[in-house]
Amino acid sequence: MCCWLFSRGAVAPPADCSITAEQAIRCWAQHFTLHGISEPLLSSQYIISHVLGEKTLACVQRKRLRDTLNDRERERVWELCSKRLTRMPVQYVIEEWDFRDLTLKMRPPVFIPRPETEELVSLVLEDSRLIQGDSHRTDLRCLEVGCGSGAISLSLLHSIPQLRVFALDQSQTAVCLTMENANRLGLQDRLEVHLLDVIKDADVILSKCNPVDFLISNPPYLLSQDMKTLQTEILKFEDHSALDGGLDGLSVIRPILALSSKLLTPRGRIYLEVAPCHPPIIQQLIEEMMPGLLYLETRCDLTNRPRFCILQKKGEDG
Numbered sequence: 001m002c003c004w005l006f007s008r009g010a011v012a013p014p015a016d017c018s019i020t021a022e023q024a025i026r027c028w029a030q031h032f033t034l035h036g037i038s039e040p041l042l043s044s045q046y047i048i049s050h051v052l053g054e055k056t057l058a059c060v061q062r063k064r065l066r067d068t069l070n071d072r073e074r075e076r077v078w079e080l081c082s083k084r085l086t087r088m089p090v091q092y093v094i095e096e097w098d099f100r101d102l103t104l105k106m107r108p109p110v111f112i113p114r115p116e117t118e119e120l121v122s123l124v125l126e127d128s129r130l131i132q133g134d135s136h137r138t139d140l141r142c143l144e145v146g147c148g149s150g151a152i153s154l155s156l157l158h159s160i161p162q163l164r165v166f167a168l169d170q171s172q173t174a175v176c177l178t179m180e181n182a183n184r185l186g187l188q189d190r191l192e193v194h195l196l197d198v199i200k201d202a203d204v205i206l207s208k209c210n211p212v213d214f215l216i217s218n219p220p221y222l223l224s225q226d227m228k229t230l231q232t233e234i235l236k237f238e239d240h241s242a243l244d245g246g247l248d249g250l251s252v253i254r255p256i257l258a259l260s261s262k263l264l265t266p267r268g269r270i271y272l273e274v275a276p277c278h279p280p281i282i283q284q285l286i287e288e289m290m291p292g293l294l295y296l297e298t299r300c301d302l303t304n305r306p307r308f309c310i311l312q313k314k315g316e317d318g
């Protein structure tokens with residue numbers, strides 16, 4: 001059946017074809033495999049569940065899977081699966097993705113949030129000083145550098161009612177997508193999003209959001225030499241400036257640290273997602289060059305790789 005379907009070309013579905021959702025999932029998974037598409041079965045399942053109005057296959061009713069796709073559904077499946085054949089990531093194909101408990105709009109080339117960044121957000125939420133606050137604090141202020149789709153900022157706003165966030169990104173598309181996601185989730189009132197570059201616009205950033213209680217960032221941190229090892233999906237569709245951190249992967253991290261020492265309230269914290277090679281380098285940098293900051297700890301991700309750095313601005317008493 002599948003060979004017959006695709007012998008006439010994948011872009012348009014055969015008009016005379018009657019196919020159930022279940023059969024379409026199998027056929028497209030096989031076709032993806034033949035074309036070397038990564039995660040062929042998952043891709044097919046995500047796309048067809050999406051066309052049927054659900055997020056995952058587990059949410060689609062059994063009976064629905066055995067029903068024949070109507071013309072509109074079949075055309076949509078073919079249209080979206082043909083996009084996936086070009087190696088477009090499934091998150092861009094279905095135009096949305098879940099991050100923690102939020103569903104966010106996705107649009108190329110804005111960086112697709114990764115699962116480990118959910119752990120970065122958890123580190124902040126575990127900090128009882130921030131969540132409970134002291135009894136006099138009615139507001140908390142945070143800066144996110146490199147907001148992308150808004151995943152981190154919006155999750156924090158969603159979980160901490162007294163938080164105000166300043167988010168910035170050097171990409172206009174990212175700034176627009178963060179605003180769009182904030183509006184869709186009703187979180188726009190406590191969020192300011194700015195088109196700013198942390199390397200070039202430090203003075204503007206200081207004037208707009210000084211001071212903040214904490215700074216969070218999942219910056220571009222890959223070493224330039226490792227960019228070529230990335231999957232085709234990433235290289236072809238995601239913004240390279242969201243990933244490439246320069247020769248040592250620290251070209252955006254260094255200005256973030258320099259800015260933090262001026263921007264944070266005493267004992268204010270910095271939460272960074274980094275490459276596994278970075279924590280000792282950042283610790284040395286802080287100890288030798290940035291006397292106003294304290295390196296608190298390195299935390300590992302779920303696969304036990306050292307991926308997160310927590311730092312603190314020294315208090316007035318050192």
Ligand SMILES: C[S@@+](CC[C@H](N)C(=O)[O-])C[C@H]1O[C@@H](n2cnc3c(N)ncnc32)[C@H](O)[C@@H]1O
Pocket residue numbers: 111112113114117145146147148149150151152168169170171174196197198199200218219220239241242243252
């Ligand atoms: C790895 S992505 C993270 C996006 C989002 N925070 C997330 O975790 O899904 C890094 C983001 O930093 C932005 N960025 C890169 N260089 C920057 C710079 N110099 N100043 C501000 N933002 C920058 C990129 O445009 C990109 O959106």
